[in-house]
Amino acid sequence: MRMSNFNYLVKRGVGSVFRNGMMSIASFFVLLVSLLLIGLSVLVAMDIGVIMSNIEEKNEISVYVYGDVDQTTLNHITDALNENPNRLNVVFYSKEQAWEDKKNEMSEYKELFDYLTENPMPHTFRVTVKDISLISETAEEFSTIEGVEKVVAPYDFASALVNIRSTLTIIAGAILIVMIATSIIIIYNAIRSSVFSRSKEINIMKVVGATNSFVKIPFFIEGMFIGVAAGAASWAITKVTYEALVQLFRDDITIWRIFGLADMIQFDTVTWYVLAANCVLGALLGAIGTIISTGKYVRV
Amino acid sequence: MVELKNVDVHYVDGVKGGVDALNDVNIRVNDGEFVFIVGDSGAGKSTLLKLLTREIQPTSGRVFVNGYNLSKLRNRKLPYFRRSLGMIFQDFRLIPTLTVYENVAFVLRVIDKSKKYIRQRVPYVLDLVKLNDKAKAYPGQLSGGEQQRVAIARAFACDPKIIIADEPTGNIDPRLSYEIVELLQDINECGTTVIMVTHNHDLVKYFGGRIINLKEGSIAFDGFIEGE
Known part of the structure; x- marks a missing residue:
């Protein structure tokens, strides 16, 4: 494919985000909520790990x-x-x-x-x-x-701690898997509605001889664009919420100190990883959701 | 060239046991011909067009279009085959979010033409259908007749060997129908084969030429009539 035509498809994909305003907003919020849930689950799981380590180190x-x-x-x-x-x-x-x-x-x-x-x-x-x-x-x-x-x-206490840690790891893992699976299903449906509303457009493209990749590239770009935007927004919300929580546990409620919550991970130390993970995961979910959703309409 | 050899199409229907849409159809359309395909609803016209664009496959028999044996055509080659056709539909099928210029340029982008070629070709075909002054308009801002002219320009833009028009006058003012057929005749005179499906008998009688009449899935008439 010529570079000029590829650029045209990229522009068309980005343009679609704004042209299909309401559908884009719906997909954006679905992705945002999913990424927030996944991101916070991961952070909480990491915090539980840190807190458990702190308790363990005291033995x-x-x-x-x-x-x-x-x-x-x-x-x-x-x-x-x-x-x-x-x-x-x-x-x-x-x-x-x-x-x-x-x-x-x-x-x-x-x-x-x-x-x-x-x-x-x-x-x-x-x-x-x-x-x-x-x-x-x-x-x-x-x-x-x-x-x-x-x-x-402290053999008994150590054994109890090991059991608690394994149980928490299994629970955290299960929650994460459920979150990701639920997100993919919701995202797939949101994007499918968006693609369905443009099935006529896809049909026209196929009739005039567009290859599957030619049809899919703009949708792919559109999905990625919305995904990255949702990832960045999710990062900002996670940062504000998480830092507020850390502050709350550190300053106001001394009882949390007993449980080691004062030792929660500092957001600043992981901020770039969280931003990158949110954007990459958002782009992947958006792009994969779009590719799966367009598949059915491409077969004309 | 288009050739159908002993083509049968049988639609499977679980309740009724199935419908014979086409029975032992044999058609040959040579390069440069202009053919009207007529027939009542359910006569098999749409099935015939779907065979020519490889939307469906025949139950038996063989279909050749532009040198492609459609029974053996692999799915990944399908887009390249369709680029050798120009399609015109009753409902125009223009992309509403693109301007007239972009709708025509779009098919050229699909076949990976250069920017320079697109800049030369699009004004040329828009001029052919007398719509150069509407290049920046969106399909929704045009009349039915104008939209169909854009669709014709789009079909002709990539210089196809065959143009297949499915009821191109079905959604437009009867007075403008004659203009549309005249436009297709002009394109035909440039050497492009035109196959036009219609149920407008007045139009067929007026222009004359080769007529294929389908009745209950079979060819009831295939011959030439004089125009009025």
């Missing part, structure tokens, strides 16, 4: 060391803990520090501590893990390190 394994170990053994244990691939952070809690903390904690029984000549508290390492589902295996590995007396980990 730590306590590694107790025998009371009579020397500095070399302590160094060896530190190295061994740091070498474990599942460790996130290792904090050493000395027996002296533990003794002082215990005294402060039980200050009303201060005189009782005077009878003890020796510090009974052990050296402890507090280890946070990357993957909480592997907490049992990690704790088991720690217990085999020479000089380690006992390892304590």
Whole structure:
């Protein structure tokens, strides 16, 4: 196809957006609502992931060391803990520090501590893990390190968290699939109405010998144009809504902090990804919807 | 050239068991001929036109148009075959959102002609149908006769070997019908074959020429009559 004729088809596609004003507006809003639902679902799913990670990071394994170990053994244990691939952070809690903390904690029984000549508290390492589902295996590995007396980990809580995370992932995935499927059906129907109203035009094109691609290119461009516009609008609405929500959780309601909602993803850090994803998804949905919808009328 | 050899068209109908639209039809139209196809409603005229444009396939028999064997024509070649035809319809079938100029230019874009060619060809064919002064008008702003002249200009724009006109005078003032046929005759004189379907017997009697009369799916008459 000559470039001049291709340009003509592109112009015709863009022109159709404005010529078929009401149909374009209807398709635009259908796409906008679909993209908003999909976009917000993804953001909420990402936030749930972040919040769960924050809760998980607060769970730590306590590694107790025998009371009579020397500095070399302590160094060896530190190295061994740091070498474990599942460790996130290792904090050493000395027996002296533990003794002082215990005294402060039980200050009303201060005189009782005077009878003890020796510090009974052990050296402890507090280890946070990357993957909480592997907490049992990690704790088991720690217990085999020479000089380690006992390892304590929140096995039940970790297992509950893993279950909650898998359930939430399945729910979020299912919601996303339903949203995308519903959007495609609604978009297909909206665009089909638009194409139907111009079936006569398509028929004329076919009768005068237009190829299928010649007929489809303007509709394709039109669908993409509306899709990109809806994507950009969806991004703007998502940005305003999401930033307002983040602000609400951060400043006003302290109870949300307990659930980790103050740590929600900052929109600014993902703004370009959200814009690109909205526009690309909008263009794809618009273009694919148009191609499927025109298919039936092209067979003349 | 158009040739139909022993063509039968049977429409399947679940309730009535089917309808024979055409029975053993044999027609040959040579290059440069002007043929009227006449017949009452249900005689098979529309079916015959649909066969010629490959909208339908015959139940049996063979159809050749412009060197294409339509029974063997693949769907992806169909647009290229249709470009060798010029179609004129009773309801004009102009694109309402395009101007007269753009409607005619549109078919040239379909066949991928250059900008320069389009700029030369469109005024030429609009001049032929005496509508150069309406080039910027939209179809809705024109009378029925003028719209049909635009449709003729569009059909002729890509210089087809055959023009098929389906009741081209059906939606216009009877007085203007004669002008439309005269225009088609002018085009025919340039060497283009014209096949015109009509139920207007007065028009056929007035112009004369080769007449094919269809009756209940068969050819009742195929011959020449003198014009008035």
